[in-house]
Amino acid sequence: MKHHTVTKNYKMLGTARTLRRNLTPQERRLWYSFLRNYPVKVYKQRIIESFIVDFYCAQARLVIELDGSQHYTSQGKAYDAERSDILQQYGLQVLRFANNDIDRHFDAVCQQIHNIIQSRISI
DSSP states (O other), rough: OOOOOOOGGGGGHHHHHHHHHHHHHHHHHHIIITTTOOOOOOOEEEOOOOOOOEETTTTEEEEEEEEGGGGGHHHHHHHHHHHHHHHHHHTOOEEEEEEHHHHHHHHHHHHHHHHHHHHTEEE
């Protein structure tokens, strides 16, 4: 499968910077306790097209999203599905975790992220 080059809407830079400075408690925990020093580079609040994804690992072509309660409304689910479809057209896998997964099952979430990154970079 041919992957398209991931494009970025530079008009989103200000918003992305603001989000980087104002991480949710769950994003902060995942970033500082696991992803920041992960041996494969992961970016936080990265722009892909006109979306800002929570975390992005270019080498593994993996997007990691942490979902708060707004993602569980019918409107939120529809938006997330459309967004995931667009990201998948770039050959990206979208991995979603609920905020309470981070709160209650942090080690299991980290293990799952690790397993998927390792499996995707060894292809």
